[in-house]
Amino acid sequence: MVAKAAFEGVERGAVIVVIDVLRCSSTIVASLANGASSVIPAETVKEARKFRESHPGSILAGERGGLKPKGFDQGNSPLEFTSKTVAGKSIILTTTSGTKALIRSKKAEWVLVGALLNAKRVAEKSLDIAQKEKGGISLTLAGTKGGFSLEDFICAGAIIENLGDEEVRLSDAASAASLSFRGARDRLYENILKGQHAQNLVRLGFEDDVEFCCRLDYSSVVPIYRNGVITSLS
Numbered sequence: 001m002v003a004k005a006a007f008e009g010v011e012r013g014a015v016i017v018v019i020d021v022l023r024c025s026s027t028i029v030a031s032l033a034n035g036a037s038s039v040i041p042a043e044t045v046k047e048a049r050k051f052r053e054s055h056p057g058s059i060l061a062g063e064r065g066g067l068k069p070k071g072f073d074q075g076n077s078p079l080e081f082t083s084k085t086v087a088g089k090s091i092i093l094t095t096t097s098g099t100k101a102l103i104r105s106k107k108a109e110w111v112l113v114g115a116l117l118n119a120k121r122v123a124e125k126s127l128d129i130a131q132k133e134k135g136g137i138s139l140t141l142a143g144t145k146g147g148f149s150l151e152d153f154i155c156a157g158a159i160i161e162n163l164g165d166e167e168v169r170l171s172d173a174a175s176a177a178s179l180s181f182r183g184a185r186d187r188l189y190e191n192i193l194k195g196q197h198a199q200n201l202v203r204l205g206f207e208d209d210v211e212f213c214c215r216l217d218y219s220s221v222v223p224i225y226r227n228g229v230i231t232s233l234s
């Protein structure tokens with residue numbers, strides 16, 4: 001079986017991996033790794049508040065313009081989602097780009113959440129599922145407000161690098177991401193800091209978030225999005 005790693009709009013396969021390194025994907029991985037029971041993505045701030053009404057006791061979290069919306073419990077910093085804060089709780093999360101990308105993918109049977117934090121493990125799970133389903137792997141990059149995002153492209157390359165050369169046929173876009181990661185991996189944090197989104201987060205005071213999100217293979221958690229809820233697959 002040959003799995004094809006592509007990008008959204010090229011050829012959707014059996015597995016979709018949604019990537020938003022700074023910071024939605026990283027926050028989801030950190031939350032589940034620290035014991036959150038689930039993450040419920042919401043497209044808008046208004047929708048998130050409505051979800052909170054039907055999920056009392058949940059944590060209302062997210063950002064707009066990088067900052068926590070008024071009345072929310074937490075922002076979108078993965079460092080906020082500690083075991084003391086989130087263990088055993090459900091999180092309702094809305095972000096500028098990441099949660100929208102997830103919701104656009106919700107009709108697919110297999111939707112995983114990828115970040116640099118779990119790049120190796122999400123690659124392994126994606127390949128395993130694609131082989132069993134006899135399908136492909138599609139990487140969906142959330143980007144910044146719908147545009148290209150350096151960190152998401154590099155992260156896609158990190159995931160692709162862990163798929164294995166012998167079993168995977170790559171699209172040109174996927175090959176380019178792989179080459180980009182190879183060039184950036186030895187100075188991952190410094191290279192991602194060159195991106196506009198990273199620079200904006202630094203200006204807002206979130207440089208520690210950027211550093212944390214650049215920790216390669218930090219977690220073995222693989223989030224899966226199904227029936228409107230994200231839980232841990234592993």
